[in-house]
Each structure stands twice: as structure tokens, then as C-alpha cells.
Amino acid sequence: MPPASDDSSAPDVGELTPPTRTLMGPGPSDVHPRVLRAMSTPLVGHLDPSFIEIMNDVQELLRYAFQTDNQWTIPVSGTGSASMEAAIGNVVEPGDTMLVPTNGYFGGRMASMARRAGGEVVEVDAPWGEPLDPATVSDALAEHDPDVFGFVHAETSTGVRQPNVPELTAAAHDHDALVITDTVTSLGGVELRVDEWDIDVAYSGPQKCLSCPPGASPLTLSDEAMEKVLSREEPSRSWYLDLSLLEGYWGDERAYHHTAPITNVYSIREALRLVAEEGIENRWARHRRLAGALKAGAEGMGLEMNPDDEYWLPSLNAVRVPEGIDDGEVCDELLERYDLEIAGGLGDLAGEIFRIGCMGYSASPENVTLLIAALADVLDDFGADVDPDGGVAACREALR
Numbered sequence: 371m372p373p374a375s376d377d378s379s380a381p382d383v384g385e386l387t388p389p390t391r392t393l394m395g396p397g398p399s400d401v402h403p404r405v406l407r408a409m410s411t412p413l414v415g416h417l418d419p420s421f422i423e424i425m426n427d428v429q430e431l432l433r434y435a436f437q438t439d440n441q442w443t444i445p446v447s448g449t450g451s452a453s454m455e456a457a458i459g460n461v462v463e464p465g466d467t468m469l470v471p472t473n474g475y476f477g478g479r480m481a482s483m484a485r486r487a488g489g490e491v492v493e494v495d496a497p498w499g500e501p502l503d504p505a506t507v508s509d510a511l512a513e514h515d516p517d518v519f520g521f522v523h524a525e526t527s528t529g530v531r532q533p534n535v536p537e538l539t540a541a542a543h544d545h546d547a548l549v550i551t552d553t554v555t556s557l558g559g560v561e562l563r564v565d566e567w568d569i570d571v572a573y574s575g576p577q578k579c580l581s582c583p584p585g586a587s588p589l590t591l592s593d594e595a596m597e598k599v600l601s602r603e604e605p606s607r608s609w610y611l612d613l614s615l616l617e618g619y620w621g622d623e624r625a626y627h628h629t630a631p632i633t634n635v636y637s638i639r640e641a642l643r644l645v646a647e648e649g650i651e652n653r654w655a656r657h658r659r660l661a662g663a664l665k666a667g668a669e670g671m672g673l674e675m676n677p678d679d680e681y682w683l684p685s686l687n688a689v690r691v692p693e694g695i696d697d698g699e700v701c702d703e704l705l706e707r708y709d710l711e712i713a714g715g716l717g718d719l720a721g722e723i724f725r726i727g728c729m730g731y732s733a734s735p736e737n738v739t740l741l742i743a744a745l746a747d748v749l750d751d752f753g754a755d756v757d758p759d760g761g762v763a764a765c766r767e768a769l770r
């Protein structure tokens with residue numbers, strides 16, 4: 371051990387001891403121990419031959435998770451927003467029109483990014499808490515003739531799963547628009563078939579249904595989308611996220627662009643290996659079963675889900691806050707009493723819903739049972755009109 375410093379100006383900061391939480395909010399989810407172990411693997415250089423192999427593995431595993439053969443499938447260095455901005459900032463050129471939805475927070479973020487890319491934004495409306503209606507999308511496509519259509523497959527702010535994806539992509543392609551899909555809260559947890567559904571570009575994040583820390587974020591582009599990116603008249607406004615430059619690192623050449631976040635690449639490799647071991651369809655089924663038990667427990671205690679069953683999103687359960695209850699106080703109490711994280715609503719649904727994640731490693735019978743018992747306990751103590759035993763019994767029955 372080197373001698374302790376006698377520099378009195380050096381900050382005296384204690385050891386890192388965050389609390390042990392159970393993460394059942396909108397993300398991050400609990401990280402699988404195997405992924406945590408992979409993160410403590412010693413570094414190699416970002417151009418080391420062994421790392422090139424690791425990059426190939428990640429690309430192959432990502433194609434499986436996305437259900438695509440797209441050659442252009444990479445983990446973008448950064449959080450989900452980096453992957454989102456890589457998608458929008460490269461595909462949308464100055465002067466292009468992008469059609470975006472108004473039915474949630476992340477559609478709004480798509481609009482901001484498209485504007486910064488120099489695009490003109492037009493909107494297709496649906497209320498928060500509802501999916502897009504294919505007929506309304508078709509009308510908007512006919513009216514605005516956009517170059518790009520973006521939508522959110524799993525809207526984390528509302529707990530809505532967009533159904534009818536093939537109908538939406540077919541309508542967009544009838545109008546020669548490329549489709550960008552936000553799959554941050556669906557990849558690895560909710561049925562998603564990039565090729566079969568004819569999605570041109572899909573971006574995601576690792577910290578939701580992949581149960582991996584944020585830092586390397588999945589992105590896939592079809593050849594046609596990549597052709598548009600590579601034939602842009604002016605380069606993308608971001609140097610760091612310019613896919614024509616990143617091609618040098620993730621394509622055949624494997625030349626330096628930036629120092630890849632090695633540890634995050636290790637972690638996503640392990641997280642994706644877990645997806646492949648379980649099988650993607652089994653994984654979707656597990657999320658449906660465990661989130662189904664969570665939903666049964668919530669409904670069994672007398673709570674109401676916000677979205678219709680038809681577009682329920684297993685990875686993010688939007689449960690209506692009962693009459694007279696403050697959502698923030700419930701979230702605080704769950705954290706304090708049970709070390710359990712859930713979240714309240716955002717935007718148009720602020721104060722109206724709890725957002726309860728059931729993602730990846732967090733989608734387990736133990737977590738779902740704890741969540742229902744703890745939520746019932748806290749709501750009952752706060753005087754909500756709930757049946758705590760009914761909730762626990764319904765959850766238990768659904769888990770049998």
C-alpha cells in the first residue's frame with residue numbers, strides 16, 4: 371500500500387457503498403451477475419485482435435436479438451439517446467421531413483433530434499396512453515409525404531406497446547418513407563422482428579430488457595437506410611455519431627475512430643449471450659408471463675391498468691394511481707421501506723400512473739411477488755381503497 375497522502379486539500383471521499391435496490395422502474399433494471407462479472411474482466415485494447423473477435427460476437431448476437439440479417443448492426447458508444455441520435459442524425463438530412471408521433475415523451479425526443487439534424491418535423495397525433503392508429507398514420511403520410519417516419523415500439527412514458535407494426539411500415543414504404551423505430555424498452559423482452567416487420571432502422575438501450583448497464587446501445591440499419599446515410603450531401607452534424615465514419619471501426623476495416631467503451635462492450639456481449647441461451651421467443655414469453663402475474667396482482671388488489679389489454683406493454687406496466695394517493699409519496703416509501711424502485715408518470719400522465727418495469731433479470735417470480743406485496747402494503751397504509759390480500763393471491767395464482 372502506498373503511504374496515505376498528507377495533502378489536506380485532497381477530498382476525503384468514502385468508499386462506494388450504494389444501497390442494494392430492486393430495480394422495477396422504467397430502467398435501469400437489475401443487472402445479471404454474469405454481466406457484472408464480465409465487467410470486471412481486464413481490458414484489452416480497442417484494436418486488439420481478441421477485441422475484434424469480441425466485436426464480431428456482439429454484432430452477431432445483436433442481429434439475433436433484433437431478429438435481423440442487417441450487416442449494419444452495432445452497439446453505439448453511449449446511452450440509448452446516443453443510439454437514437456445516431457439513427458435520426460444520420461438518416462434525417464437537412465431539408466428532409468420526418469413524421470413523428472405525439473403519444474408519449476420519447477416521440478417528442480425524436481422530434482427534437484430531427485429538428486437539430488436540420489429536418490422539418492410533422493406530427494401524427496394520438497393521446498398519451500394510446501398507440502398510433504394505422505389509418506391516422508396513413509392519412510398523415512399522404513398529407514405530408516415525409517422522407518422518414520419514426521415511432522416508438524414500447525413507449526416507456528405511457529406503458530403502451532405499439533401493435534400493428536407491419537401495417538405501419540407497409541404504409542410508410544408505400545410513401546417511400548424510411549422507418550425508424552425506438553425499441554429501447556422492447557429489445558430482448560417484447561416481440562420484435564426487425565426484418566419480418568420491415569423496419570429500416572431500430573435503436574435500443576442495454577439497461578432495460580437486456581439487463582445490462584447503460585453505455586453501449588444497440589442500433590441496426592438496413593442496406594437501404596445505410597445507402598441513404600452513405601450518400602448524404604453533407605456530413606451528419608455529429609462527428610462522434612457519424613455512421614459513415616463509424617463504418618471504419620465496425621465495418622471491414624476495423625480502424626480507430628474513438629476508443630470503444632471496452633467494459634461496456636464486454637457487458638453487452640454477456641447480456642446478449644444470456645438472450646441467446648434463453649432463446650428470444652422464450653424470453654418474450656417469460657416477460658409476458660411474469661409481467662402478466664404483476665398485472666394480475668395489481669388488478670387483483672383493485673388497481674387499474676392504464677392501457678387497454680390489447681396494447682399492454684409487459685416490460686413497462688402503467689398502473690393507475692388510486693384516488694387520493696400521491697404517486698411520489700408511494701415511490702419514496704417503497705424505496706425507503708423495501709429498497710424497491712418504481713416511478714411515477716411523466717408529462718400528460720404525471721400524477722396519474724405508476725410506471726412499473728418488468729425487464730430482463732428483474733422479470734423474475736421473486737421480484738414480481740415482492741413488488742405486489744410491497745405495493746399492496748404501502749398503498750393500504752396510505753389509506754388507498756385496495757384489497758392487499760386479493761392482490762397477493764391473484765399474483766400467486768398467476769405464477770403457479
Ligand SMILES: Cc1ncc(COP(=O)(O)O)c(C=O)c1O
Nearest residue numbers: 449450451476526552554555575
Ligand atoms: C423509449 C425510450 N427511448 C429512448 C430512451 C433514451 O435512452 P437513455 O436514457 O439510455 O439515453 C429511453 C430511456 O428511458 C426510452 O425509454
